[in-house]
Amino acid sequence: MAAGTLYTYPENWRAFKAQIAAQYSGARLKVASSAPAFTFGQTNRTPAFLNNFPLGKVPAFQGDDGFCLFESNAIAHYLSNEALRGSSPQAQSQVLQWVSFADAEIIPPASAWVFPTLGIMQFNKQATEQAKEEVKKVLSVLNHHLNTRTFLVGERVSLADISVACSMIWLYKQVLEPSFRQPFPNVTRWFQTCVNQPQFKTVLGEVKLCDKMAQFDP
Amino acid sequence: MAAGTLYTYPENWRAFKAQIAAQYSGARLKVASSAPAFTFGQTNRTPAFLNNFPLGKVPAFQGDDGFCLFESNAIAHYLSNEALRGSSPQAQSQVLQWVSFADAEIIPPASAWVFPTLGIMQFNKQATEQAKEEVKKVLSVLNHHLNTRTFLVGERVSLADISVACSMIWLYKQVLEPSFRQPFPNVTRWFQTCVNQPQFKTVLGEVKLCDKMAQFDP
Amino acid sequence: AVDYFVQEKIWFDKPRYDDAERHFYERIN
Structure with missing residues (x-):
């Protein structure tokens, strides 16, 4: 079962897809959308973030196992289950x-x-x-x-x-x-x-x- | 194994995705891209076509079993195999x-x-x-x-x-x-x-x- | 959220590009 952190700004309809998918699949998802966990415009410009997410865009997902994904459809797919996919x-x-x-x-x-x-x-x-x-x-x-x-x-x-x-x-x-x-x-x-x-x-x-x-x- | 007809105009890079996927998967794909099978701007405006493909856009796929798909990524996915997906x-x-x-x-x-x-x-x-x-x-x-x-x-x-x-x-x-x-x-x-x-x-x-x-x- | 939307890169002109491409290939065909 996927588990990890979703980086986004608040009320991001692209991030909603992943969050709703996780509600159905039971994937444990932490949402980092406000300081200190994540500040849009700053965190996503740091070398550490860009190293994992070269476009510097959100939503961006990092699994507890280190697996990184960008593009909202890919993240929602990963956090889904077979019924949703x-x-x-x-x-x-x-x-x-x-x-x-x-x-x-x-x-x-x-x-x-x-x-x-x-x-x-x-x-x-x-x-x-x-x-x-x-x-x-x-x-x-x-x-x-x-x-x-x-x-x-x-x-x-x-x-x-x-x-x-x-x-x-x-x-x-x-x-x-x-x-x-x-x-x-x-x-x-x-x-x-x-x-x-x-x-x-x-x-x-x-x-x-x-x-x-x-x-x-x- | 999927089999069917791909409607498109010639040299459509969006259709290439499905055609290349079929080359890898072995799916039997007929390409209808010129008269009389398909004329872009006419066939895709007929009621019969719009009934299957309401947007009237190409590429559009119709399986031999009648299964219809639009959106090039969906068609390429359907004609793929697990290795490609x-x-x-x-x-x-x-x-x-x-x-x-x-x-x-x-x-x-x-x-x-x-x-x-x-x-x-x-x-x-x-x-x-x-x-x-x-x-x-x-x-x-x-x-x-x-x-x-x-x-x-x-x-x-x-x-x-x-x-x-x-x-x-x-x-x-x-x-x-x-x-x-x-x-x-x-x-x-x-x-x-x-x-x-x-x-x-x-x-x-x-x-x-x-x-x-x-x-x-x- | 509204302030953040400004940063979203949306292809607002996509319908215009789709139409231009359609006209071009209809003419060719």
């Missing part, structure tokens, strides 16, 4: 399909839309409208897939649900107001099923769906 | 680490640098200079890792090598001229070891490293 090559590849889908199709437009509402990026009306259209495409693909399914792969939670749900947390908390998410009921049902699982709730706390689409925060 | 959870997560590294750290700057030289996108001097710096960082991380290793994970070729090498083909063919790649000899040695493996060569043909950095093609 997929128990057959077919299921494993379907899990990987949705993990890739989250990174390739959800994160870019979700960030382009949400970041300006958090005040951490310049607002650009055209970019935001384009991002909204991309998010609608993502939601309709997921809504179709989830029309006949409770979870994305097989009959129970897998890394596919953990990865896709974590990539959508900020969308649901910040901008997917009721009228926007109304055409995609299967996705909202699936998302709430996931975040209300005890293993998700232990890590995420209460995830409140937004009532009003956040606008650009000057 | 990693034979332990540790090795599997290291493979996934480098597969994610290719998508997250290599593809963005490689596209920003190479696309304008292929006439795919407008040239932007600042974006190109920034991309060059990011590619240097990627090359130095790989050069350090490969200082004591022949391959990225374990002692033999894995999906890590296949994914990272395929993500760098355009860089080496188009812009990594001798003076640029000189500080990273371990990476060039590793890259040439990979592309000269018979399983790579069957799919890629001869991969010639560029002598002169291609400039913007107006």
